Amino acid sequence: MADQAGLLTCQGLSVHYGTRLVLDGVSVAFASGRLTALMGPNGCGKSTLLKAVMGIVRSQGIVTLGGAPVRSIPRRALATRIAWLPQDNHCPDYLTLAELVALGGYARERFLRGTSDADQRRFAQALRTVGLFDQARQQVNTLSGGQRQRAWIAMILAQDTGVVLLDEPVNHLDLRYQYAVLELIHALAAQHGKTVVCVLHDLNLAAAFADDVVLMQSGVVFAQGATRSVLTQANVQAVFDQPVDMLEWNGRQVCVPRRCA
Numbered sequence: 001m002a003d004q005a006g007l008l009t010c011q012g013l014s015v016h017y018g019t020r021l022v023l024d025g026v027s028v029a030f031a032s033g034r035l036t037a038l039m040g041p042n043g044c045g046k047s048t049l050l051k052a053v054m055g056i057v058r059s060q061g062i063v064t065l066g067g068a069p070v071r072s073i074p075r076r077a078l079a080t081r082i083a084w085l086p087q088d089n090h091c092p093d094y095l096t097l098a099e100l101v102a103l104g105g106y107a108r109e110r111f112l113r114g115t116s117d118a119d120q121r122r123f124a125q126a127l128r129t130v131g132l133f134d135q136a137r138q139q140v141n142t143l144s145g146g147q148r149q150r151a152w153i154a155m156i157l158a159q160d161t162g163v164v165l166l167d168e169p170v171n172h173l174d175l176r177y178q179y180a181v182l183e184l185i186h187a188l189a190a191q192h193g194k195t196v197v198c199v200l201h202d203l204n205l206a207a208a209f210a211d212d213v214v215l216m217q218s219g220v221v222f223a224q225g226a227t228r229s230v231l232t233q234a235n236v237q238a239v240f241d242q243p244v245d246m247l248e249w250n251g252r253q254v255c256v257p258r259r260c261a
């Protein structure tokens, strides 16, 4: 049974940027132990939904975690329960990889105590997991785009929260690391019981790794549920305005876009 403490819900969530409504009454539930892919065309509101959950943008509606309104949770406590990896991440030039990952443990540090041995072990393990342990002393700005992306993922792992929100975490990654990182993200849900929400553009990666899909269009939820029931030819064509074939291969759905010309 899903852990209710990790249940993240949005009820009637709306966001305006200025006078423009970009999220229109979104109601979704993200269960623990499951990897949910948040999908939809560019500009449909995926990042805005994650920002609204984190309270980064002003919203109407209610977000709850474990039944309690997220707004009622103090920011520092929230950082021990929800980790959010935005789409574009920047850090000061001088920061090393080890220092970046250690930032993930900041919310748990106790006043004047610094980091514990257990924290240090967790940071080292996070770096090993993303294959960057040997680069720990290297400055983040000297890493390649893909290595940098893995460094940020290590920071999120070091934060060790029950809920993990990832905005396009496999951007810039080569084929091997797309799969390695998504295996890892899937394991966070499947083996560690975390609630994992991941913005993905690649339908085939979603079909391979996601338990559930929330498919958005123009600020609303077009379909949500088990991956297989959401990633249908009709849904995909309607939302992306692109003819596709959905094939079955090795018990998995494969999306093949059709060339129109």
Ligand SMILES: Nc1ncnc2c1ncn2[C@@H]1O[C@H](COP(=O)(O)OP(=O)(O)OP(=O)(O)O)[C@@H](O)[C@H]1O
Residues within 6 Å of the ligand: 017, 018, 022, 040, 041, 042, 043, 044, 045, 046, 047, 048, 049
């Ligand atoms: N700070 C902002 N001010 C004004 N409009 C914004 C702002 N941030 C996003 N928008 C607009 O809100 C809409 C939703 O943006 P959002 O970034 O949530 O989309 P998305 O689904 O994550 O897109 P993508 O797949 O391209 O990352 C877009 O039309 C975008 O231009």
